Amino acid sequence: MKMLLLDYFCVLLAVLADLISGVRKAKMRGEKCTSSGLRRTVDKIGRYYLALFSMTIIDALLIASLHYLKSSGVNLIPLFPYLTSFGALALALIEVKSICERSDEKGDLRTTVAQLLDLLTRLRLK
Structure with missing residues (x-):
């Protein structure tokens, strides 16, 4: 249980760090x-937590x-929330990458819309 709380908390910290960095x-x-x-x-927090x-x-x-198998005498792998922990690590690494990116490389929505409108205008002229 403590591991799950740590996973969820670390993802929240990573998103908040990205928010502070973005601001x-x-x-x-x-x-x-x-x-x-x-x-x-x-x-983003909602999607990550879902x-x-x-x-x-x-x-x-x-x-x-695995617990049922262990009680039957079969001990394959230790009981651990593997998927949640690896998923939390992946989400936190995405946020770290986002923090490390230069803001001018991220692509602004306004710039993308302006470029798309420019492209459409050029296509109409031809």
Whole structure:
């Protein structure tokens, strides 16, 4: 149980670290922090925890199966939430990568929309 709490807490810390990093980078560029950016963070936390919860349910089924086998005299592997822990590690590493990326390389939605509109305009002219 402690391991699961640690997994969930570490993912939350990674997302919050990415949020703080993003706010700092936005302030350095002179951009305003908007509610849409904060909503994206809340949405990200929801998606991450939904994935982690799904992995935890699979781990619980696996651990119950292994516990049943262990009580029958078969001891295959130790009881541990493998999927949840590896999933939490993967999600935390994604956030670390996001923090380490330079903000000008991330691709802004406004820039992408402007480029798409420019491309559509050029295609119409031909």
